[in-house]
Amino acid sequence: MDFGLSKEISELKEDARQFADTYIRPFAAEWDEKAYFSRELFQKIGQKGYLGLPFAKEYGGKAMGTLAYMTVAEEIAKASLGVALSYVATVSIGTAPIAMYGTEEQKTKFLRPLAEGRELAAFGLTEKNAGSDAAGVETTAELSGEYFIVNGTKQWITNASYASVVTIAAITGYKEDGGKVISSLIVPMDLPGITVKRPYDKMGVRSSDTGEIHFDHVKVPKENLLGDQNAGMKQLLQVLNGGRISIAAISVGLAQEAYDKAIQHAKAREQFGGPISQFESVQFKLADMAVETEAARLLVQKASFLKDRGDVFIKEAAYAKVFASETATRNANRALQILGGTGYMREAGVERLLRDAKILEIGEGTSEIQRLVIARQLLKEGADKNGRN
Ligand SMILES: Cc1cc2nc3c(=O)[nH]c(=O)nc-3n(C[C@H](O)[C@H](O)[C@H](O)COP(=O)(O)OP(=O)(O)OC[C@H]3O[C@@H](n4cnc5c(N)ncnc54)[C@H](O)[C@@H]3O)c2cc1C
The missing domain is CATH 1.20.140.10 (Butyryl-CoA Dehydrogenase, subunit A, domain 3)
Structure with a gap:
């Protein structure tokens, strides 16, 4: 048993500390006051490779593992929790579902630009009637020919305004007993019918972007179904x-x-x-x-x-x-x-x-x-x- 960090992770920790002290800490109070999300900062975070730490090299990641990633997350959080929340949201819940359940094609198309740090991702589970009880989801994704037609609203979504993709939970059908079939879909944020609003005035983590995503008859290609249709939840x-x-x-x-x-x-x-x-x-x-x-x-x-x-x-x-x-x-x-x-x-x-x-x-x-x-x-x-x- 060894309680020390490896040389590689210790160096990464020091690198992240210096990065956070240079590019985040001096601006943290101002970004909090103005509720300002810095996309420029996330460009730098991406260039450092921090958005790809836990993901496979073949998809543009660093393959350094969970502990390395958590060490960087801790250092960023010391300087600004708002920045850190957006950081872990794009990596752990925005990008990770694609790495975990994506097909080869989905990983090449969606995971690579995220792991390489060029784009940001969001995770869309929460709705008005689906908080702790995630099964309360009401957003629907009805299969029609080659597309799922998505309708509904996701609230309090981190990185909503800046993400290129959002992984959502939506109802794609009903079981014989009337229960919902909830599936996950990868939704590119530039599809027609998607609108994002930022109606929230938050108590804290004000430098993290939080938005509402509205889907109005959004045509999502059926190949964007993520993993098993019946196991979305x-x-x-x-x-x-x-x-x-x-x-x-x-x-x-x-x-x-x-x-x-x-x-x-x-x-x-x-x-x-x-x-x-x-x-x-x-x-x-x-x-x-x-x-x-x-x-x-x-x-x-x-x-x-x-x-x-x-x-x-x-x-x-x-x-x-x-x-x-x-x-x-x-x-x-x-x-x-x-x-x-x-x-x-x-x-x-x-x-x-x-x-x-x-x-x-x-x-x-x-x-x-x-x-x-x-x-x-x-x-x-x-x-x-x-x-x-
Ligand atoms: C800044 C911010 C960012 C967020 N980012 C995202 C995001 O990126 N993506 C996303 O999908 N969601 C996001 N969320 C939503 C967040 O995950 C939910 O707020 C959280 O899951 C709790 O749901 P709720 O707020 O509706 O609380 P509720 O479920 O309404 O709970 C209210 C209270 O009741 C308690 N309670 C509920 N059920 C039980 C139970 N069975 N037993 C005991 N107590 C219970 C809760 O613990 C809580 O104290 C974000 C929220 C915020 C505020």
């Missing part, structure tokens, strides 16, 4: 299992950033004749922040390791997501408390962490849904296992 849930590790990774980045800001301030700020770090209540907060951040990082690394080894990682991804996201919120809150009034002011950059963190407990399965997933897995396991691995 199962496929998308499997995609979300992988996505959860990336949400956990960016949570670790935010938790670490909160800790870094808190300890720096605790050492520098003097009250009652010395630094506030002399007070046990401040020290205990710092200790809890450090312990939980490290534990969250280890959960991300374990889930990444299992994923790369080809093992089942459903429970471990949910462990990582629920613990890391809640740690991020707790750490942002603790950091703000340690900074006191200074933290309450925008200039300190800590109130942004608190506003940004909350989405981590909501997106790609709320904390409640993670606990449901974990409990289901635990109850399925044999008595000999009892939650152990």
Whole structure:
């Protein structure tokens, strides 16, 4: 067992840290204030090869594995969670479904430009009546000759305005018992009948693009059906299992950033004749922040390791997501408390962490849904296992 990162991943981490400190951190506050998504930045991220880290070389990726990708995601999140959310959305839930279930033709056509970093992708599951209950999807894709005719509206879709493709869940038919047949389709965003709006004024992750995608009789070639027509929902849930590790990774980045800001301030700020770090209540907060951040990082690394080894990682991804996201919120809150009034002011950059963190407990399965997933897995396991691995 080795807890160290390989030389290759350590170098990648340092490279990503420098990249984030140069091209993201100096602009993060302004992009947050203006709710500005920087496509130029994503061009640079693409040129660095970061959009292709987990994908096969034959399709333009770097084939460096999940841990390498999560390490970069954490570094980007330290500088801006908004940028990081768009980053992991395009890689883990936008591009990954095509890599996981695409045919040779689909991978050549759609995966390559994404893995090479030239284009961005989105994932369209959520609708007005389909949140935690993904089966509530109402968007339809009716087969007519050579095309699926898509009608419906997807809401709160990350990267909606900038994606070249979106993988959607849509009803393609009904079973004998009346149940929906939900399938996944790869939809190029330049097809006639697609409109994107940005009607949302978000609390946090404001530099991430979030839009509503409306499909009005959109003709999607039938060869864009992704994977098994009858297993669309199962496929998308499997995609979300992988996505959860990336949400956990960016949570670790935010938790670490909160800790870094808190300890720096605790050492520098003097009250009652010395630094506030002399007070046990401040020290205990710092200790809890450090312990939980490290534990969250280890959960991300374990889930990444299992994923790369080809093992089942459903429970471990949910462990990582629920613990890391809640740690991020707790750490942002603790950091703000340690900074006191200074933290309450925008200039300190800590109130942004608190506003940004909350989405981590909501997106790609709320904390409640993670606990449901974990409990289901635990109850399925044999008595000999009892939650152990
Ligand atoms: C900024 C942002 C970006 C997003 N990006 C995307 C994207 O790119 N693609 C996409 O498809 N979606 C996206 N989403 C949607 C996101 O995945 C959903 O918000 C999330 O799945 C939760 O659904 P909901 O918000 O409708 O909450 P609801 O399902 O309405 O849940 C509300 C509350 O009820 C609880 N609850 C619901 N069901 C249960 C249950 N069975 N047991 C216990 N508690 C329960 C929830 O935990 C939550 O606390 C995004 C959302 C946001 C805010």
